[in-house]
Every structure is written in structure tokens, then in C-alpha cells.
Amino acid sequence: MKKTKIIKNIIIDVDKCNGCRACEVICSSFHAMPKYSNNNPERSRIRVIHEPLRDVYVPIYAGEYAVAECAGRDKYIIDGKEYDECAFCRASCPSRDLFKEPDSGLPLKCDMCEGEDEPLCVKWCLAEALIYEEREVEIEEDEEAPDEIAIGLESLANKHGMEKVIDTIAQLSKTLKS
Amino acid sequence: MEIDLSRGNIEKVATDPRDTELYLGGLGTNAKILWDRVPPEVEPFSPENLLIFGAGLLCGTPATGCNRTIVSTISPQTKLLAFSMMGGFWAPELKYAGYDKVVLRGKSPELVYLWIHDDKVEIRDAAHLRGKGAIETAELIKAELNEPKAQVAAIGMAGENRVFYASVEQGRSSASRGGIGAVMGDKGLKAIVVRGTKDLNVAQPAEYMELCNEVLEYIKHREDNPIPGVMPILAGLGSPQEMKVHDEKWHTENFMWGNSRERKRDFWNDEVAKEWTETMEKARTRLISCFNCPMKCGATISMPGLPTYMMKCFTKLTYTMGAFSDLDFGLRIAQKATEYGVDGFSAPQVMAFALELLENGILTDEDFPEMPEDSEGRFFYLLDKIVRREGIGDILADGTHWAAERIGKGAAAYAHNNIKKTEQLPLKLSMLNPVYFLMYATGEKMNITQIEGQFPQAPFATKEEREAFVSDWIQVPDEKFKQYLLDWEFRGENSNPYYPTVQMSCDIVDWQETMHYIDDALGQCAGLSSFPLKPPYHIHNYPKFISAGAGIEMDEEKLKQAAKRYRTLVRALNTRRGMRRKDEKPPANHWKKRFPELEEELLDTYYKFKGWNKEGIPTIESLHELGLGYVSDDFIERGILVEGEEDFPQEVSAATEES
Numbered sequence: 001m002k003k004t005k006i007i008k009n010i011i012i013d014v015d016k017c018n019g020c021r022a023c024e025v026i027c028s029s030f031h032a033m034p035k036y037s038n039n040n041p042e043r044s045r046i047r048v049i050h051e052p053l054r055d056v057y058v059p060i061y062a063g064e065y066a067v068a069e070c071a072g073r074d075k076y077i078i079d080g081k082e083y084d085e086c087a088f089c090r091a092s093c094p095s096r097d098l099f100k101e102p103d104s105g106l107p108l109k110c111d112m113c114e115g116e117d118e119p120l121c122v123k124w125c126l127a128e129a130l131i132y133e134e135r136e137v138e139i140e141e142d143e144e145a146p147d148e149i150a151i152g153l154e155s156l157a158n159k160h161g162m163e164k165v166i167d168t169i170a171q172l173s174k175t176l177k178s
Numbered sequence: 179m180e181i182d183l184s185r186g187n188i189e190k191v192a193t194d195p196r197d198t199e200l201y202l203g204g205l206g207t208n209a210k211i212l213w214d215r216v217p218p219e220v221e222p223f224s225p226e227n228l229l230i231f232g233a234g235l236l237c238g239t240p241a242t243g244c245n246r247t248i249v250s251t252i253s254p255q256t257k258l259l260a261f262s263m264m265g266g267f268w269a270p271e272l273k274y275a276g277y278d279k280v281v282l283r284g285k286s287p288e289l290v291y292l293w294i295h296d297d298k299v300e301i302r303d304a305a306h307l308r309g310k311g312a313i314e315t316a317e318l319i320k321a322e323l324n325e326p327k328a329q330v331a332a333i334g335m336a337g338e339n340r341v342f343y344a345s346v347e348q349g350r351s352s353a354s355r356g357g358i359g360a361v362m363g364d365k366g367l368k369a370i371v372v373r374g375t376k377d378l379n380v381a382q383p384a385e386y387m388e389l390c391n392e393v394l395e396y397i398k399h400r401e402d403n404p405i406p407g408v409m410p411i412l413a414g415l416g417s418p419q420e421m422k423v424h425d426e427k428w429h430t431e432n433f434m435w436g437n438s439r440e441r442k443r444d445f446w447n448d449e450v451a452k453e454w455t456e457t458m459e460k461a462r463t464r465l466i467s468c469f470n471c472p473m474k475c476g477a478t479i480s481m482p483g484l485p486t487y488m489m490k491c492f493t494k495l496t497y498t499m500g501a502f503s504d505l506d507f508g509l510r511i512a513q514k515a516t517e518y519g520v521d522g523f524s525a526p527q528v529m530a531f532a533l534e535l536l537e538n539g540i541l542t543d544e545d546f547p548e549m550p551e552d553s554e555g556r557f558f559y560l561l562d563k564i565v566r567r568e569g570i571g572d573i574l575a576d577g578t579h580w581a582a583e584r585i586g587k588g589a590a591a592y593a594h595n596n597i598k599k600t601e602q603l604p605l606k607l608s609m610l611n612p613v614y615f616l617m618y619a620t621g622e623k624m625n626i627t628q629i630e631g632q633f634p635q636a637p638f639a640t641k642e643e644r645e646a647f648v649s650d651w652i653q654v655p656d657e658k659f660k661q662y663l664l665d666w667e668f669r670g671e672n673s674n675p676y677y678p679t680v681q682m683s684c685d686i687v688d689w690q691e692t693m694h695y696i697d698d699a700l701g702q703c704a705g706l707s708s709f710p711l712k713p714p715y716h717i718h719n720y721p722k723f724i725s726a727g728a729g730i731e732m733d734e735e736k737l738k739q740a741a742k743r744y745r746t747l748v749r750a751l752n753t754r755r756g757m758r759r760k761d762e763k764p765p766a767n768h769w770k771k772r773f774p775e776l777e778e779e780l781l782d783t784y785y786k787f788k789g790w791n792k793e794g795i796p797t798i799e800s801l802h803e804l805g806l807g808y809v810s811d812d813f814i815e816r817g818i819l820v821e822g823e824e825d826f827p828q829e830v831s832a833a834t835e836e837s
Contacts, residue, residue: 018474020467021267025240029387036383039240040274042375051326052349052478053317053486055463102375126398126472 002138008112009133010061010122017057017129019050023121030113030120042102045110046121049087056083059121059129062099063090065107070095179277179299181292183365184225184284188299193278199730199740200805202699203235203278205261206744208250211281212259213747213809218754222254222357223340223364229282231272231331231370234701236727238270238378238469240390242397242714243706245270245469247331247348248698253356255342255577256599258752260356261623264331265468265703266348271329274374286366289338291319294372295328304368309335311517312347313487315369325373332369333359334519336565340364341575343524343601347516350466350476350488354521355600355625357577381729389723396714397472397706405711407643408634415713416473416705420494421465424455429492435499437530438595438604454505461509473705481506484513492603493522499604500526501557511557518565523625524577524601529560531578531592532570540587545570577601595765598757600624602765610675610769612683615777616784617690618764620794622748629694631709633659633686637666637673653716655689655734662686675773680780684787695741696720743804746789746796750809753818759785759794795819 024041031045032038041047045062073095076083092099092107099108113119122132157165180189193207201207208230220226229251236244247269253260272280275296282292291304307315316330329348336344337359344359345352353359380386397415404413409428411418427446434441461481465474466488476490489512497515498508515525533556535541543549547569549559563571573581578593578601595602597618603626613633614626621629632653638644641664648660662682667673678686693708693716700720707715715723721732749757762781785792789800798819801810813819 018465018467018472020469020471022242022470022472025470029240032377032383034383036240036380036387038377038379038383039238040375040377042274043377052466052488053313055478055486057464124394126394126401127467127474 002140004136005139007135007137009135010112010119011131011133012059013129013131014057014059015129016127017048017050017059018127019048019052019057020127021048022124022126023059023130024048026120026124030116040102043108045099045108047098049084054081056081056087057129058083058087060088060098061090061110062092062108063110064092065109066091066093069093179280179294181280181282181299181301182284183282183286183290183301183367186286186301188301190277190299198235198728201744201747202696202724202730202740203728204232204237204246204248204701205250205695205698205748206740207279207699208232208248208261209259209744209747209751211279212250212252213751216252218756220252222252222257222361225283225285225365227252227283227361229358229361229365229367230279231268231282232279233269233272233277234697235699236723237701238273239380239727240387240470241702241723241727242390242393243468243471243473243703244701245471246698246701246703247272247353248701249346249353249358251356251358251361252755253358254340254360255357255579256624258598258755258757259622259748260358260361261698261748262346262353262355262358263698264346264348264351264353265471266329266351267469268329268331268348268351268370268372269701270378270469271372271374273378274376275372276374276376280370282362282365282367285364289366289368291332291369291371292367293323294370294374295325296373296375307368308338311335311485312337312345312519313349313485313517316347316349319369319371323371325371328371328373330369330371332519333362333367334517334565336360336518336520336575337363338368339565339567339575341520341565341567342577342580343521343528345519345521347519350490351468352516352519354523355623357521359519380727382726385722386726389719389726392719393706393714400712400714405647407638407647408711412635412711415710417475417491417709419475420491421458421462421477421489422474424451424458426454426495429495430499432605433495433499434604434606435502437500437527437534437592438602438606439530439534440502441606450504457505457509468703471703471706475705479509479513481510481513484510485517487513487516489516496522496526496604497557500530501553503554503557507554507557511554511561514558514561518561520561520565523603525561525564526557527595527601527604528564528574528578528581529557531581532560532574534592535585535589538592540585540589540592541570594767597621597764598624598761602626606767606770608770610771610773610776612675612680612776612780613678613686615675615764616683616687616780618768619762619781620687620784621691622752623694627709628704629687629691631704632690632693632711632713634663634711637663637668639668651712652718653712655717656685659686659689675771675776680776680783683780684784687784688787691745692738692741693717695745696737699741699744700724739804743806746801746804746806747809749790749794750796750801750806750813753795754812754816757794759792762794791819 023046024044025039027044029036029039049058073085118132122130201210232248246263248263250261289304290301293300312332312334315332331348340360342357345354346359430445461479463478466476479489480486497511564575567575573584579599582589582593617629644664697707707713721737724732798810
């Protein structure tokens with residue numbers, strides 16, 4: 001059986017970015033507590049990495065938190081322009097100061113502005129460097145992610161061995177049956 | 179924040195909320211500080227002169243385009259108040275660091291720069307940056323501090339050597355008019371570097387965001403609906419889109435070339451268009467914006483073999499036309515001029531002025547040793563001499579007015595395009611325009627683009643066009659302005675110079691000026707407000723922005739009153755420094771057709787309308803009405819006004835005297 005899923009996508013056209021950082025302003029304002037009570041680009045879940053003299057403009061969204069930094073780093077050169085180390089990586093990671101709350105150091109992650117019609121950075125980007133797109137994808141049932149129980153059991157199996165887990169379940173099934 | 183550069187003292191002082199209510203912020207509160215603390219005896223290059231970098235009241239909030247730094251000091255060029263401004267990213271960064279202003283006094287014995295990182299403020303050695311370009315300096319400082327996100331306002335060699343029209347440069351923006359870069363150099367300050375990571379609050383979040391969203395929607399509407407019937411650069415929002423638009427027929431054929439002398443009526447042709455378009459397309463890497471603004475008024479420019487720099491607006495053509503050259507030259511010399519940090523309006527005119535003096539035998543070849551033969555080479559030569567104050571450059575570095583005075587021998591006749599000692603846009607027109615007459619004469623920002631706007635520059639040809647224009651003109655402060663425009667014709671009774679009538683001209687100029695002054699206190703760029711036709715910000719939504727943003731109870735009347743208060747304070751500062759009616763006149767040759775009687779009447783009526791006496795001095799009564807009793811007291815004490823005597827003395831005015 002097939003199911004569908006909505007993929008939320010922000011298309012980033014770096015050639016159109018004018019470096020104004022309106023996205024940072026509205027993002028941090030939307031996520032302020034209370035909502036819109038303040039703004040601070042440092043708390044924004046989107047940052048524009050920009051170096052005007054080298055014509056580097058990369059709006060980048062906060063992604064997953066990474067406990068540890070990567071074993072190696074990467075550096076892109078595109079059309080002769082050298083981008084910062086890890087410029088295109090979205091992680092809030094120990095190797096850099098991006099995407100961390102300035103006071104607590106807790107990681108930030110883009111939530112696509114939950115509850116709004118579209119992410120507000122997109123709405124505020126009149127340069128159209130950010131375009132929002134939702135697309136439906138079909139996914140196979142069996143491709144679906146394993147459920148909660150399976151994940152739990154798998155980690156128990158990894159820790160204690162499969163045999164032990166099976167034995168324990170057998171034990172429990174007897175005692176809990178009646 | 180107060181910095182004493184003589185003693186290296188740094189002091190954080192809370193902003194007085196009462197002053198904020200009365201003078202808002204930015205220019206308004208800068209003017210208050212200068213009034214209180216810089217008496218008229220203080221020379222521009224005195225340690226007692228203050229140099230104030232003020233962020234506008236709403237800078238850094240989500241209000242689109244609110245990013246201006248208002249830099250105020252006593253100008254070496256005019257000896258009056260200079261309040262040049264810059265967009266870019268500096269003011270919001272200062273707000274995020276937790277400050278409204280940086281007030282500098284004293285003089286540092288060594289060249290230093292100021293490093294503001296949130297609560298941490300340091301004065302650091304800048305000896306290694308001496309002679310470095312302004313953009314180069316910014317890059318070097320960011321690298322040595324390892325702070326790529328810091329914002330840097332710096333001077334180049336022109337500022338260090340106190341060139342009277344030296345600018346403060348900040349990446350894509352600059353505060354260029356009035357020689358504030360020279361005051362910064364005199365204080366031994368190479369740069370102010372800011373990095374801020376704090377929250378910036380607004381008073382009523384939901385209301386404020388609604389206002390911001392309305393503005394954004396209106397900007398989209400205006401972008402989709404350019405104004406018909408006006409030239410392309412005036413049809414949209416933002417600064418005139420000089421970086422984007424290739425068609426320069428209007429500027430090159432209507433503005434003057436050289437030392438504001440020669441009009442080239444058939445200059446623009448297909449060949450020039452093709453060549454200049456190619457030059458620009460090759461040089462321009464990207465159109466760029468200031469902080470939180472969708473308008474792309476600037477561009478990154480990379481000329482072959484030269485370092486990259488950023489440019490905006492009309493500097494594109496000032497060097498080109500000053501030197502009778504082409505765009506390729508204009509973009510190449512502007513790179514050097516930006517690094518040196520000079521005003522793009524004044525510098526080329528000073529150089530063209532020098533060459534005119536040479537042509538006319540007032541200066542001789544001996545004054546220009548080893549100067550190249552070609553016009554382009556000469557401009558590069560002169561620029562280098564000026565910023566180093568070498569030889570003739572030392573005289574030219576004082577601007578056309580003072581240079582002419584030092585040179586003598588009739589040189590003053592060649593410094594012909596000044597108002598209040600400041601070089602103006604190179605425009606020479608035919609028929610007197612009463613509105614522009616008043617703006618040129620009484621403007622204290624010394625730049626026509628910083629007082630004009632809102633009201634169309636010329637009438638529309640047909641009734642239909644006029645009716646269409648006023649049909650959605652929501653920005654007018656009063657319905658009467660619509661009628662003024664509807665009745666304005668190209669020819670006949672209702673045309674320049676007698677229409678708009680004297681009273682209408684006063685109303686129009688007052689509206690235009692008020693909007694600019696509000697922008698300058700809030701930190702809003704004129705490009706989204708006071709300059710273009712039908713802007714998103716206007717007198718009807720500004721009070722709401724101030725209430726919801728800064729938590730100051732505000733309505734239209736109170737806002738107009740506040741703007742009038744600090745506008746009058748600006749005038750009072752200049753009055754106290756000696757500015758009088760005789761100083762308030764456009765260049766004698768600005769229009770061919772002049773009307774001395776009408777001009778007198780315009781000035782008389784406008785002064786009265788503003789609450790000023792016949793000498794252009796705010797009266798005791800009007801000062802008290804504005805809560806500026808302390809100014810009135812000072813004027814009386816100094817004998818500038820005499821209590822009980824007629825505020826409108828029947829003196830013969832000198833306004834139409836030839837210079």
C-alpha cells in the first residue's frame with residue numbers, strides 16, 4: 001500500500017540574495033517570547049553568510065543539532081568563489097558559533113514557522129532569494145520508518161544482545177498474560 | 179555612550195526618556211546634545227567639538243529600511259552643523275550592542291579605533307592602519323579581531339588629513355557631506371567597530387508587526403505599479419536606481435559637465451549607451467541592499483585590476499561628468515575615492531574647479547608639477563594631491579569656497595555652484611521653481627536630495643494624468659495638496675514661477691522637509707519615505723510606528739510638533755553660529771530666469787510660516803511654543819534676539835545680493 005507525505009522545501013537562490021538580512025530579523029522576531037516582542041539576528045534560525053567583497057551570499061537554515069563535530073571539514077569552491085568552511089552545512093555544531101542561543105548556548109533549529117502559511121523569512125524576502133514549496137511524495141508502506149516500539153527494542157538489542165531481549169519478552173509474556 | 183578620546187575615558191550614560199519624547203532620536207537628540215554642549219565659539223577642529231554617531235529611534239526593529247546612522251558634528255566646511263547620514267548595517271548593530279549613540283569628544287594623541295562588542299568597549303591602537311583605505315581598514319580590523327560579523331565605519335586618508343569633504347565609509351554606505359570624516363580624523367579616530375548580540379525590544383509587538391507587514395505589502399504594490407508619466411528613476415521606490423538602470427540620457431544631457439558648466443544636449447546615443455552598459459554589466463557583480471530592506475540601491479563593483487568596492491546612486495556619474503570622461507573612468511576613480519573616503523559630490527567638482535582655474539590663468543602649471551595631460555590622468559593626480567594635502571592639494575582639500583578665498587585673484591567666481599559654502603549637484607536650469615527655490619535656500623542639510631521628495635518635481639501634462647495620480651495619493655497630510663497638483667500646469671497662469679503660489683510653496687516645502695526630519699530622527703531611509711513619490715511611510719502611519727515601537731504616545735499633531743521642535747533646534751544651532759538670511763540663497767546661476775521680488779516674498783512668507791523672523795532666526799514666541807525656552811534665553815543673552823522688540827525687524831534683506 002502507498003501513502004503520501006508533504007515535504008516542506010525552501011529553495012534558496014543565492015544569486016538573488018541582496019544580503020539585507022530581513023530573514024534574520026523576522027525569524028528572530030517570530031520566535032521571540034512573547035511573539036514579535038523583540039528581534040536579535042543572533043537568535044535567528046536562518047543566517048546569511050555574506051562577504052560582499054567576495055560576492056559570497058549564502059542564506060542558511062538551522063538544521064539538526066550535532067553532538068560532535070565531523071571527522072573532517074569541507075570547503076566548496078564554486079565558479080571560482082571559495083565559500084567558508086562548512087558554509088552549506090545546517091548543523092548546530094561544536095565547530096562553529098552558528099545557530100546557538102547567545103545566552104544559553106542551546107541549539108536552534110528551523111521549524112518552518114509552525115502555524116503560518118509559509119515560513120516568514122520567505123514572506124519577507126522580496127528579493128525572491130527564498131521560495132517556499134510544498135510537494136507531496138509517495139512513500140511505500142514498508143519504507144515507512146519503524147515505529148516507536150521497534151526503535152526501543154532495537155536499541156535494547158544493541159545494548160544487551162538480541163537473545164537476552166527475546167528471553168525477557170518471553171518471560172514477561174508469561175507473567176503479564178493473566 | 180560617551181568617549182573622551184583625549185583621556186581614553188569610556189562612560190555609559192542612560193538615554194534620557196524625556197529627551198526621547200521631545201526630540202525622538204537620531205538627528206533630534208543629536209541636535210539637543212550639540213546645542214547643550216558645543217557653544218558657538220568651538221571650532222570644528224577643537225577637542226571640544228563633539229562627533230556623534232546616532233542610531234535612529236527605530237533602527238534595528240523589523241520596520242523595513244530603518245537602518246540609518248545620523249552623524250552630527252560642526253562642519254569644517256560650513257562651520258555650521260553637519261548631519262550627514264549613512265545606511266548600511268552599522269546603526270542596527272549598535273542597537274543590538276545595546277546603545278543609541280556614540281558621543282565622541284577630545285582628541286586622541288595617537289591614531290586609534292574604537293571596538294564595541296556588547297558591554298565590552300575598548301580603544302585600540304590603529305597606528306598600523308594609518309594611510310590605509312577605508313574599505314581595506316574594515317577588512318583588516320575584522321580579520322585582526324576575528325569578528326567577520328562586526329560592522330565598521332572608517333575613514334580613509336582624506337579623513338586622516340582633514341580634507342574638508344572627507345567621508346566616513348561603511349561598506350556599501352557612507353556619510354559624506356559636510357566633512358565629518360575630517361572631524362573624525364582630527365580626533366585621531368580611524369574607525370568605530372561594532373558587534374552586538376542582544377535583543378532589541380518593541381513596545382507593542384502585535385501592533386508593530388501589523389504595521390511592518392502593511393509597509394511590506396505596500397512596497398510590493400509600489401514595485402508592481404511604477405508611477406506613470408514620470409522618468410523611470412522617479413517611478414519606483416528607493417534611491418534613484420543608478421546601479422540598475424543603464425539609460426543615463428536624462429542625467430548626461432540635463433546635468434552639467436566639468437565644473438558644473440557645460441550641458442551636452444545630444445550626448446547620449448546608441449554607441450555611448452552600448453559602451454556604458456557593457457562597462458556597468460562587466461563591473462557590477464551584484465545589486466545589494468542595506469539592512470532589512472528589499473530595495474537594491476547599491477552594487478558591488480569590480481573593475482579589472484582594482485580591488486572590489488561598493489557603490490550607490492549618483493557617484494556613478496559625478497567623476498565621469500566632472501572630468502568629461504566615460505563610465506569606465508568614473509567607476510575606476512570612484513574605487514580610489516571610496517578608499518580615500520571623499521564625498522562623491524564635492525570631490526569631482528573641486529578637481530574640475532582647479533582645472534578651470536588653470537585654464538583661466540588663475541593657477542599656473544607651476545601649481546601642478548608633473549601633472550599628466552589627459553583629463554582622466556589629471557583627476558587621478560588631483561585626487562592623490564588632495565587626500566595627501568600635497569602642494570595645491572592642500573588648498574583644494576578645503577573645498578571650492580575656502581580654496582577660492584586662499585587663492586584669491588578672482589577665483590571666487592569659479593566657486594559658483596555652492597550653497598552655504600558647500601558644492602551642490604551640477605544643475606543649471608532655466609525657469610525659477612518657487613518650491614525648489616525655498617528648498618535650496620533654507621535647507622540645512624546642504625543637499626537638495628535630502629529635502630525634496632513626495633511632491634512631483636514637475637506638473638503632469640494632462641488632466642487625466644493628474645487625476646489618476648491623486649486618486650490613490652494617501653500620503654498627503656492634507657487634501658489641499660491634491661488640488662495644488664491638479665491645478666499645476668506646464669504653461670500659463672498656473673505654472674512656474676508664480677504657481678505653486680507663495681503660500682502653496684510654503685506648504686509643500688514644509689511637508690517635504692518635515693518628512694525628511696522625521697526620517698532622520700527615526701533612522702528611516704529617505705528612499706522608502708521622504709524621497710520617492712507615494713512612499714510606504716508617511717505622516718499617517720509614522721505616529722503608530724512610534725507608539726507601537728518605542729512606547730511613546732504619539733499622534734500626527736504631536737509628531738509634527740516634535741519634528742518642528744528639533745528642526746528649529748537645528749536652525750538655532752546654525753543661527754548661533756552666525757547663519758543669517760544672506761546665507762540662504764541658491765547659486766546665482768542656478769536658474770537663468772530669476773524673479774528677485776518673488777524670491778524675497780517667498781523667503782519672507784516661508785520664514786514667517788516657520789516662526790522665524792526676517793533674518794531667518796526663530797522668534798522668542800515660536801521658541802516658547804515649541805518648549806525651546808532655553809534657546810530663546812540663550813539668544814537674548816547673546817543679543818541675537820532682543821526681548822520686547824519686534825521679532826520681524828524691517829531690515830533690508832540681502833537675499834538677492836550677488837555673491
